[in-house]
Amino acid sequence: MTTQFDSLDYAQRLERAGVPEAQAAVHAQVLHHALGQIVCARQLSEAEGGLRKEIKQAEERLSNQICRVRDELDSKIGLVRLDLEAKIEAVRVDLEAKIEAVRVDLEAKIEAVRADLEAKIEAVRAELGAKIEKVGVELDARIDVLCVEIKYMRWMIGVVIALNTALLVKMFTL
Numbered sequence: 001m002t003t004q005f006d007s008l009d010y011a012q013r014l015e016r017a018g019v020p021e022a023q024a025a026v027h028a029q030v031l032h033h034a035l036g037q038i039v040c041a042r043q044l045s046e047a048e049g050g051l052r053k054e055i056k057q058a059e060e061r062l063s064n065q066i067c068r069v070r071d072e073l074d075s076k077i078g079l080v081r082l083d084l085e086a087k088i089e090a091v092r093v094d095l096e097a098k099i100e101a102v103r104v105d106l107e108a109k110i111e112a113v114r115a116d117l118e119a120k121i122e123a124v125r126a127e128l129g130a131k132i133e134k135v136g137v138e139l140d141a142r143i144d145v146l147c148v149e150i151k152y153m154r155w156m157i158g159v160v161i162a163l164n165t166a167l168l169v170k171m172f173t174l
Contacts, residue, residue, distance in 0.1 A: 007032040 007028040014024035 005032055005035045 010031060011021075011024040011028035014027055015021055019027070
């Protein structure tokens with residue numbers, strides 16, 4: 001609200017004080033214009049109250065927007081968390097299945113190698129058993145031959161002893 005200013009009364013006062021009429025009229029117009037530009041304390045207070053209200057409303061709107069954005073982000077984070085947990089679980093299940101498949105495959109290979117080695121061990125055992133048996137038979141045959149030769153040599157030694165004894169007896173009896 002502007003102050004009440006009577007420019008005609010002001011101009012008349014200036015004239016009474018000795019200011020020329022044209023100059024008094026210009027002074028009154030300029031002062032009237034200047035006072036029209038001045039804002040009084042009440043207007044400032046009303047404008048301040050309006051601005052405070054607008055600021056409070058803007059703060060509330062921003063606070064509400066922040067809460068909505070926070071809620072949206074919390075929701076999205078929750079969805080991302082659930083999605084990632086599901087993906088992690090899927091990867092875990094997949095890897096466990098692959099590990100189990102590798103374990104089964106390796107166990108089968110180990111069992112095949114075990115069976116192969118056991119078969120080879122049996123073959124070597126059989127082969128060595130046959131060789132040992134053959135060597136045993138050969139040694140038995142040699143032993144039998146040696147036994148015959150020993151008997152023959154005993155007989156021959158016996159004959160040599162008997163002949164020597166007969167010779168000695170003849171030599172001493174003569």
